Amino acid sequence: VNFNALYGFLVKVSKLVWKNPNIQELDINPVFVDDKRAAAGDVRILV
Numbered sequence: 001v002n003f004n005a006l007y008g009f010l011v012k013v014s015k016l017v018w019k020n021p022n023i024q025e026l027d028i029n030p031v032f033v034d035d036k037r038a039a040a041g042d043v044r045i046l047v
Contacts, residue, residue: 001033009038022047 009031017023025046032039 002035002037005036005038006031006033009033009040020047 013026013028017026023045025044027044028040028042030041032041
């Protein structure tokens with residue numbers, strides 16, 4: 001598991017929510033993490 005990739009993914013998601021105050025809910029399930037990257041399998045955003 002690449003924890004740096006997971007950290008980067010979480011920072012990007014946090015910035016997305018921070019910069020878009022209209023986002024009321026964010027659901028990411030699942031998050032795939034391997035030795036190279038982290039990626040969302042499915043995302044639901046409620047504005």
